[in-house]
Amino acid sequence: MNLITIDGPSASGKGTVSNLVAKALGWDVLDSGALYRISAYAVQTKDINPEDAQTIAEVVGKLDIKFQEGEVWVDGVEVSDILRQESTGKMASKIAAYPELRAALLDRQRNFIHGVPGLVGDGRDMGTVIFPNAPLKIFLVADVNERANRRYKQLVDKGVVANYDEILADLQRRDDQDMNRAVAPLKPADDAVVIDSSHMGIQDVVDSILKEWAKKS
Numbered sequence: 456m457n458l459i460t461i462d463g464p465s466a467s468g469k470g471t472v473s474n475l476v477a478k479a480l481g482w483d484v485l486d487s488g489a490l491y492r493i494s495a496y497a498v499q500t501k502d503i504n505p506e507d508a509q510t511i512a513e514v515v516g517k518l519d520i521k522f523q524e525g526e527v528w529v530d531g532v533e534v535s536d537i538l539r540q541e542s543t544g545k546m547a548s549k550i551a552a553y554p555e556l557r558a559a560l561l562d563r564q565r566n567f568i569h570g571v572p573g574l575v576g577d578g579r580d581m582g583t584v585i586f587p588n589a590p591l592k593i594f595l596v597a598d599v600n601e602r603a604n605r606r607y608k609q610l611v612d613k614g615v616v617a618n619y620d621e622i623l624a625d626l627q628r629r630d631d632q633d634m635n636r637a638v639a640p641l642k643p644a645d646d647a648v649v650i651d652s653s654h655m656g657i658q659d660v661v662d663s664i665l666k667e668w669a670k671k672s
């Protein structure tokens with residue numbers, strides 16, 4: 456099975472690393488965080504009570520979601536920019552704790568493996584819940600100060616006014632929510648290879664994952 460799972464906390468570089476690993480191997484990527492962000496977008500735009508887990512799960516189950524050429528479409532609307540907003544990320548992290556929503560997204564995520572040459576699953580529970588039989592599971596970590604630094608630089612480079620302390624506090628809050636929720640908490644699978652990218656460049660991380668994959672094939 457051509458499948459690599461890459462799990463880890465926010466701003467650990469997972470997204471970039473997943474895309475580069477997939478590109479090197481000619482595979483597809485499942486950006487599972489986008490599915491939780493899409494769910495948050497649905498809550499925000501369809502006037503759903505953020506506390507109503509059952510309704511959120513039902514509505515999300517019926518959404519027409521398409522990922523194509525770097526764009527994300529929901530019910531015929533292109534939503535990529537909205538999904539990246541901070542408020543969407545915050546709402547995603549809150550509702551991702553609902554077992555009803557996680558169950559509603561389970562098959563949708565597993566279906567990504569069908570009909571593709573291979574898949575890199577990027578998320579928090581790819582190796583523990585969604586693809587427990589994946590031949591290679593990576594858990595990508597980085598020191599929270601280093602992650603805050605990276606996010607701060609990304610924003611400043613984009614010309615956005617950013618506050619380092621706020622970014623750090625937000626990452627710590629998000630880590631806490633993701634690691635301490637009852638269902639599918641963020642943690643390495645027992646058989647995961649843990650990579651600490653605090654002092655590594657992106658390409659070094661990609662190369663070490665490709666090396667791990669070469670050992671499997």
Ligand code: C5P
Pocket residue numbers: 465487488489491492544547548549551552577578579580581629633
């Ligand atoms: O990775 P990203 O920041 O886009 O994910 C948004 C939120 O969705 C995360 O903060 C996390 O709470 C949630 N998530 C999750 N399980 C996944 C992927 C993301 O709970 N597999």
